[in-house]
Amino acid sequence: MNLRTYGKINLFLNILGKREDGFHNIETVIQRIDLFDEIKLYVDKSFNGIDIKISCDKEGVPTDEGNLCYKACKWFMEKYRLNGKVFIDIKKNIPISAGLGGGTSNGAEIIKALNKIYNLNIDINVLCEDSVVLGADFPYCLIGGTILCEGVGERLKRINSFFNKIIIVVKPNFGFSTKDVYENFCIDNVKYNINKDEMIKYLNDKNFYGVCKTISNTLEYSNINGMDMIREIKFKLKSLGAINSSMSGSGSSVYGVFDNLYVAQKCYDEFKKEFNEVFITRTINK
Numbered sequence: 001m002n003l004r005t006y007g008k009i010n011l012f013l014n015i016l017g018k019r020e021d022g023f024h025n026i027e028t029v030i031q032r033i034d035l036f037d038e039i040k041l042y043v044d045k046s047f048n049g050i051d052i053k054i055s056c057d058k059e060g061v062p063t064d065e066g067n068l069c070y071k072a073c074k075w076f077m078e079k080y081r082l083n084g085k086v087f088i089d090i091k092k093n094i095p096i097s098a099g100l101g102g103g104t105s106n107g108a109e110i111i112k113a114l115n116k117i118y119n120l121n122i123d124i125n126v127l128c129e130d131s132v133v134l135g136a137d138f139p140y141c142l143i144g145g146t147i148l149c150e151g152v153g154e155r156l157k158r159i160n161s162f163f164n165k166i167i168i169v170v171k172p173n174f175g176f177s178t179k180d181v182y183e184n185f186c187i188d189n190v191k192y193n194i195n196k197d198e199m200i201k202y203l204n205d206k207n208f209y210g211v212c213k214t215i216s217n218t219l220e221y222s223n224i225n226g227m228d229m230i231r232e233i234k235f236k237l238k239s240l241g242a243i244n245s246s247m248s249g250s251g252s253s254v255y256g257v258f259d260n261l262y263v264a265q266k267c268y269d270e271f272k273k274e275f276n277e278v279f280i281t282r283t284i285n286k
Contacts, residue, residue, distance in 0.1 A: 001040070001041045001042070001113055001117070002038070002039070002040055002041075003038070003039040003040075003041060003109045003110075003113060004036045004037070004038060004039075004109075005036055005037045005038075005039060005094075005102070005105040005106045005108070005109040006032050006033065006034065006035065006036045006105055006144065006284065006286055007032070007033050007035040007036065007094040007100040007101055007102055007105060007169075008030050008031060008032050008033060008100060008101040008105070008137075008140070008141070008144075008248070008249075009030070009031050009033055009100070009167065009169075009246075009248040009249075009255050009283075010028050010029070010030055010031075010099075010217060010246070010248050010249050011028075011029040011030070011031050011162065011199065011211065011214075011215055011246075012028060012029055012194045012196070012199055012214060012215060012216050012217065012246075013026060013027075013028040013216070013217045013218060013219060013249065014026060014027045014028065014193040014194060014196070014218055015185065015187060015190070015218045015219065016193075017187060018187075019152075023136070023152045024152070024182060025150075025151060025152065026136075026149070026150070026151075026152065026153060027148070027149070027150045027196050028148075028149050028150075028153075029146065029147070029148050029149075029159065029196070029199060029200070029203070030101075030137075030140050030146070030147050030149055031145075031146050031162050031283050032144045032145060032146075032283065032284050032285070032286055033100075033167055033169070033281050033282065033283055033284060034281045034282050034283075034284045035093060035094055035100070035169065035279055035281045036093060036094065037090060037091060037092050037093055037094050037102060037105070037106055038090075038091040038093070039069070039088060039089065039090050039091070039106060039109065039110070040087075040088075040089040041086070041087070041088055041089075041110065041113055042086070042087040043084050043085070043086050043087075043114070043117050044084060044085040044086075045083065045084045045117075045118070047083060047084050047085035048083055049083055050074065050077050050078070050082070050083065050084065050086075051084075051085040051086065052070050052073050052074060052086045052088070053085075053086070053087050053088070054067050054069055054070055054088045054089075054090070055088070055089045055090070056089070056090040056091075056092060057090070057091050057092060058090075058092035058096065060096060061090065061092060061096060061103075067103070067106075068103040068104055068106055068107035068134070068135070069088050069090065069103075069106045069107050069110050070088075071107060071134055072106075072107030072108065072110045072111050072131070072134055072138075073086055073088070073107075073110050073111075073114065075131075075133070075134060076110075076111050076114050076115075077114070079130070080118070080120060080122075082114070082118055088110065090106060095169075095171040095175075095253060095277045096175060097175020097176055097177065097252065098171050098175060098176075098248070098251070098252055098253035098277075099176065099178075099247065099248040099249030099250045099251045099252065099253050100169070100248055100249070100253055101137050101140075101141055101249065104134075104135055104137040104138055104141045105141045107134060107135075107138065107141075108131070108138055108141035108142045109141075111127060111131060111138075111142065112124075112127075112142065115127070124142060124143065127142055128142050128143065128154070128156065129154070132152070132153070132154040136152045136153030136154065137153055137249075139153060139154050139156055140153060140156065143156060143158070144285075144286050145158060145161060145285050145286070146158070146159055146160065146161045146162050146163075146203070146283075146285075147159065148196065148200065159200055159203055159204070160200075160203040160204045160206070161203075161283075161285050162203060162211060162283050163283055163284065163285050164282055164283060164284075165208070165257055165258075165282060165283045166257070166258040166259070166260075166261055166264045166280070166282060167255050167256070167257060167258070167280070167281050167282060167283060168237065168242070168255060168256045168258065168264055168267055168268055168271070168278070168279065168280050168281075169248070169253055169254075169255045169277075169278070169279040169281065170233050170237070170253065170254050170255070170256075170271050170275055170277075170278050171252065171253045171275065171276075171277035171278070172226070172229050172230070172233065172252055172253075172254075172275060173275060173276065174226055174229075174252060175251075175252050176224060176226065176250055176251040176252040177250075178249075178250040180224055181219055181222045181224050181250040181251060182219075182222070182250070184222045184223045184224040185219060185221065185222040185223075186221070186223070189221040189223075190218045190221050191221075193218060194214050194216045195214075198210075198214055199211060199214040202214060208243075208259065209243065212243040212244040212257050213244065215244045215245075215246045215257065216246060217246045217247045217248070217249075219247065219249070219250055219251070220246075220247050226251075226252060229252075230247050230251060230252065230254055233245075233254040234246065234247070234254055234256075236270075236271075237254065237255075237256035237267065238256070240256075240263075240266065240267040240270055241258060241260065241263035241264070241266070241267055242256030242257060242258055242267065243256075243257050243258065243259055244256070244257055245257070253277075264280055265280065268280045
């Protein structure tokens with residue numbers, strides 16, 4: 001089975017506070033983009049037991065129990081008491097440690113594929129509710145599109161799409177660990193949070209410039225090393241024509257939204273002189 005697994009950006013991300021379990025309550029609008037990995041999946045259902053093999057063309061991506069495809073596959077097969085030998089080959093296009101949800105998207109697509117291969121017909125809402133044990137972004141990645149996520153990310157509400165907008169993604173020559181970004185984040189440093197209702201209204205009204213005005217990410221207040229470069233990339237994106245720019249998720253990728261493809265292409269050409277991982281793409285409904 002051939003699969004495509006899509007990346008995402010956060011149109012806004014508010015951190016509301018730390019919970020007793022150590023996680024943070026958030027509110028965010030997540031939007032899927034047309035930047036994808038490709039996975040080849042083969043399952044031998046005649047095998048007695050569970051055996052998972054993973055390969056990947058990208059250096060730095062784990063191919064053992066640390067891979068989210070492995071974790072998702074093992075979790076799903078154990079939960080539903082399935083047998084099988086599973087082969088997963090990943091062609092990475094989405095940058096890693098970038099806040100684009102690449103690894104989670106890989107794992108979520110494996111869950112959906114196994115649900116189909118084994119003819120289980122488990123409702124997507126059940127999968128979303130259960131898969132949060134694998135990571136806060138799993139429920140979103142199972143559904144995709146334009147979604148308001150609250151709680152730790154498990155409470156989902158589909159909202160009006162921010163479809164077919166021009167996006168440039170820039171990944172600096174380093175990545176961020178989500179754990180490190182949150183550990184270096186202090187909510188007292190946040191000057192303000194975006195009003196989620198304001199962005200949702202702009203999305204419902206199809207007000208492109210209103211949505212762009214409310215793009216933000218409070219995790220940019222983290223004191224992790226490298227945040228100065230994030231700010232420099234944001235400034236350069238806007239100086240080269242982006243309507244607005246933001247770090248995506250916990251970074252380290254930064255994206256800009258454009259209203260003109262020619263301007264976006266010139267911006268892309270400039271950033272390619274400095275960084276290896278630069279992408280021109282669009283928002284999608286998938």
